[in-house]
Amino acid sequence: MKQDQLEHFRTALVSLRVEIEQLISENRAASDAVTLDQSKVGRLSRMDAMQAQQMAQETLRRRQIELQKIDSALRRIESGDYGYCLKCGDEISAARLGFDPASTRCMPCMED
Numbered sequence: 001m002k003q004d005q006l007e008h009f010r011t012a013l014v015s016l017r018v019e020i021e022q023l024i025s026e027n028r029a030a031s032d033a034v035t036l037d038q039s040k041v042g043r044l045s046r047m048d049a050m051q052a053q054q055m056a057q058e059t060l061r062r063r064q065i066e067l068q069k070i071d072s073a074l075r076r077i078e079s080g081d082y083g084y085c086l087k088c089g090d091e092i093s094a095a096r097l098g099f100d101p102a103s104t105r106c107m108p109c110m111e112d
Contacts, residue, residue, distance in 0.1 A: 001083040001089070005083075006077055009073075009082065009101045010074065012069050012101045013073050013102065014075050016101070017074075020063050021067070024060060069102040070102050072104075085104070087104060087109040088108070088109050090106050090108075092105070
């Protein structure tokens with residue numbers, strides 16, 4: 001992969017990382033604000049609050065996984081392994097990396 005392409009994907013990954021970190025920060029603040037004290041709210045409101053809290057926790061978990069994928073892609077750029085399928089070793093298309101710069105597999109391996 002050419003150096004200018006690598007820089008483009010590195011910039012995209014870093015930008016995506018900053019965006020996800022901001023979303024995580026907002027998500028944590030929202031999930032901390034849930035009141036579960038049944039004496040203060042009704043039973044249905046409490047159930048709604050619990051459901052909202054669990055959805056916020058799942059969203060946080062998914063965003064943390066996405067951060068791990070981004071960090072892994074940045075490490076692959078540094079090591080010179082970026083852009084190659086981790087399963088078969090073939091080059092991942094630039095179009096696929098443009099769609100998801102943290103991709104680890106080529107399209108044929110994704111379909112398996």
